Amino acid sequence: MKVAFLGLGNMGLPMALNLIKAGHQIKGFDLVQAQLDAFKLAGGVPMNSASEAVLDADVIITMLPASRHVEALYLGDSGLLATASPKSLLIDCSTISPKVSQAVAAAAKSKGFAMIDAPVSGGTAGAQAASLTFMVGGDVADVDRARPLLEKMGKNIFHAGASGSGQTVKVCNNMLLGIQMLGTSEALRLGVANGIDPKVLSDIMSKSSGRNWVLELYNPCPGVMENVPSSRAYAGGFGVDLMLKDLGLATENASDLDANVPLGELSRKLYEEHSKAGNGQLDFSSIFNLRAD
Numbered sequence: 001m002k003v004a005f006l007g008l009g010n011m012g013l014p015m016a017l018n019l020i021k022a023g024h025q026i027k028g029f030d031l032v033q034a035q036l037d038a039f040k041l042a043g044g045v046p047m048n049s050a051s052e053a054v055l056d057a058d059v060i061i062t063m064l065p066a067s068r069h070v071e072a073l074y075l076g077d078s079g080l081l082a083t084a085s086p087k088s089l090l091i092d093c094s095t096i097s098p099k100v101s102q103a104v105a106a107a108a109k110s111k112g113f114a115m116i117d118a119p120v121s122g123g124t125a126g127a128q129a130a131s132l133t134f135m136v137g138g139d140v141a142d143v144d145r146a147r148p149l150l151e152k153m154g155k156n157i158f159h160a161g162a163s164g165s166g167q168t169v170k171v172c173n174n175m176l177l178g179i180q181m182l183g184t185s186e187a188l189r190l191g192v193a194n195g196i197d198p199k200v201l202s203d204i205m206s207k208s209s210g211r212n213w214v215l216e217l218y219n220p221c222p223g224v225m226e227n228v229p230s231s232r233a234y235a236g237g238f239g240v241d242l243m244l245k246d247l248g249l250a251t252e253n254a255s256d257l258d259a260n261v262p263l264g265e266l267s268r269k270l271y272e273e274h275s276k277a278g279n280g281q282l283d284f285s286s287i288f289n290l291r292a293d
């Protein structure tokens with residue numbers, strides 16, 4: 001299967017490398033030369049432009065930063081819908097607005113393309129280990145066509161529903177994660193203010209009704225857990241600005257639908273405050289230190 005991979009950043013590069021390891025020939029393109037060099041070093045075929053990369057592709061995978069990049073690459077004057085062959089299956093793995101995702105898929109369909117949205121959960125570690133969770137939106141037949149490739153990059157492939165559904169599920173999941181991180185941080189801070197050892201508190205809450213993913217696997221309080229961002233000054237992991245982007249997608253989506261997400265709104269404001277205080281590049285668990293001084 002000939003695959004074109006566009007967007008070889010923190011996530012896209014290790015995902016593409018897993019396809020190469022699985023024996024596929026991958027042509028790739030990124031706007032940043034250093035990413036193309038790393039791709040070439042690992043056995044990929046770097047191309048000079050997106051349109052060159054997709055020329056004879058059976059499948060085109062995109063992994064781009066945000067909605068506007070996806071709109072530009074697919075719908076622009078010399079974008080994918082104008083340059084690629086409609087026989088290519090389009091898979092967008094970027095995390096973007098469900099509304100934009102649906103619009104791009106509809107435009108693709110009107111030109112004869114099959115397209116699915118397939119955003120991921122699992123971070124850069126999951127991308128490297130090929131253990132990502134894919135949340136997929138689109139027609140069953142197209143999802144089945146993509147499945148053998150997605151299985152080379154991830155462990156769990158979920159079909160959420162029609163076009164845009166993968167993005168909707170991703171937005172709901174990350175809104176919950178952002179809220180959960182804030183709630184867990186608050187509970188830990190309150191315990192510590194009372195003089196309780198945060199490790200003891202975490203152990204007890206992990207076996208009680210406050211139990212959650214953050215508490216058990218991604219503790220935000222320094223010193224409680226090894227090998228998590230809080231144990232290395234919040235370096236690496238999933239950035240505050242990426243969480244802020246996802247909470248923006250959630251609240252924008254809620255506002256479009258008149259859905260009520262007061263905790264999502266409040267969380268977005270708190271992560272924004274934290275980012276504006278200069279913490280945008282730190283891991284999102286650094287929200288533990290919000291207004292700590």
Ligand code: NAD
Pocket residue numbers: 006007008009010011012029030031032035050063064065066069073093094095096120121122123124237238239242
């Ligand atoms: P990134 O910024 O590291 O990579 C994006 C890449 O896309 C960059 O290298 C950029 O140069 C390239 N790009 C932009 N426009 C392009 C174009 N027109 N043609 C070719 N390349 C282009 O971002 P990332 O961390 O890899 O994240 C990618 C997506 O995955 C985002 O939507 C993000 O929200 C989502 N995501 C990220 C994580 C994570 O932990 N980093 C986890 C889950 C989902």
